[in-house]
Amino acid sequence: MIDNDLRKILIEKVLDDLPLPLTLQTIKRWTDDQFVREVDFISKPIKLAELIVITALSRPNSDMFVNVWNNLSNQDSGDLAGLAKLVQDLGNGGVEWQVSEAKTVLSWAFEHDPLTTLDGFPFVDRTEFRRLLPRPQGETTPACLVVLGEEKTGKSHLSHYCEAYAKSRGSLNVGIAKQMGQPRRENVRTIALHLAKGLRTQFSVRPPEHAEPERDAKNLADWIARYTPESDIPAIALIDGYGRSDLPDAVHVFIGTLASLIASNPAAQERLRLIVTGYDISRLLDYGVDADQYVLGPIExxxxxxxxxxxxxxxxxxxxxxxxxxxxxxxxxxxxxxxxxxxxxxxxxxxxxxxx
Structure with a gap:
């Protein structure tokens, strides 16, 4: 009745609309009394969103499925057209409800990775890079990764791919900060805010600005490492293009401190991983971080x-x-x-x- 692609879209829509923090009242509003009685309380939204959908589709009638649909905020979006018609047909008797097998569809298997960026550009010959990205199956992946390569070998293209990698699963947060303007005018707070927005770091505890830029940089790094929320899969903080020597010292203090806080703390690694492109490894060694390296080669x-x-x-x-x-x-x-x-x-x- 609902194919895997549409089921995956529905899970992602439920995940987007689930209000946080999760409560039993929230779960009941999306489901029914039976679901609340039978399910153990789940604190991770992606697991709850997936369980809600696969349970609704495996029920003997459409009541829970229709309830899930009624809680969605954007029912008119084009990718939900098939579901909208199904709900309409169920309502007017135009189609009979068919029970679906309850199974997970948000696969993190390597062979299911996207092969393009969100704008459709191919992501070619970066197999080993993909193997270094965090996954939930327990594989060991780097806490801190430095991507190296000659100019114009595609280091920044990796950030676009990470966005696609996250979007394809729906449960991975990615924060990206890119060096775009004049290096000497880079503001460390702007870098931290760009990361925090994508990482969904808790903004209510953001540290006030300190008069000393280096102290401010350390406070911001601590905020990112400490208050990025735990999820099913560690979020990715990607810092792109900040390897230049003419950047303010506070920028390098922020990167080095954040790397150190993640590399030295297993609890932080459960929440967050760091990828830095085009950065001088020796700067991280000064902070006691022996980061993994990935070198980009030419496309053949x-x-x-x-x-x-x-x-x-x-x-x-x-x-x-x-x-x-x-x-x-x-x-x-x-x-x-x-x-x-x-x-x-x-x-x-x-x-x-x-x-x-």
Whole structure:
């Protein structure tokens, strides 16, 4: 009655609308008396959202499913059109309720990772980077990771991918701070606020600004590490492009302190992981942090071929060869700084025409 893709969308919508903090009254409003009696209280919203949906779909009648639907705040969104019609048909007798098998659909399996960013650009040959991202199955992944690589090798592109990685699961928070303006004018509070917004750090306990920038930086790092909420999966704080030596000292104090607080505290690692791109490892060593490293290499023909075969399976072999050749021939290998951007754009353009 409801396929896995639509079931996953429904879980994400329930997760977005569940009011926090969770209470028994909240759970009852979304479900029914039987659910409240039978379920153990769940403090993690993603687990509750998923259980609500799979329970509603496995009930012998549609009452709980319709109740879940009635609690959604944005029923007119395009991705819910199929559910809206189902509810309408159930109401007028146009369709009979069919019990669905209760099963988890928000898979964190590596093979279910998205292969594009949210804007549709391919994420090519970053397999080992994906293996370093936090997952809930208990794999050991780095508390602090530094991404290295030459200029224009795609370090910033990783931040766009992390957003897609989080969005595809619905239970992972990602806070991103990017160095955009004049380095000497960077404000450490602005960096911290960008991170805190995505991480859903508790703003009510944000420290007041200290007159000394370095002290302020330490206070802000402590706030992020201490008051980012625990979830099913550690959130990702991604700091992109702050490796320049001409940045204010307070910026480096903030990064070093945050890395140290996460690396040295298992409780903090349950809440948060840190990824820093293009940063001097020695600066983190000064704070006692021996961070893991991931080095970005160039995109090659074989990487593109693998991406197309994974993204568009069961196509004739010549289609893969033709697509990759078209991309590689359009890129000027004599301009290495522009090569990745051109590869990304060309791969995107070709992928739009690559469907069956």
């Amino acid at each position: 023909r074989s990487h593109l071929d693998s991406w197309f075969r994974t993204s568009f399976p069961d196509q004739p072999g010549y289609r893969y060869d033709s697509a990759v050749s078209q991309i590689m021939e359009s890129v000027d290998a004599s301009q290495p700084h522009a090569r990745l951007e051109n590869l990304k754009l060309e791969a995107y353009a070709v992928s739009l025409e690559f469907g069956p």
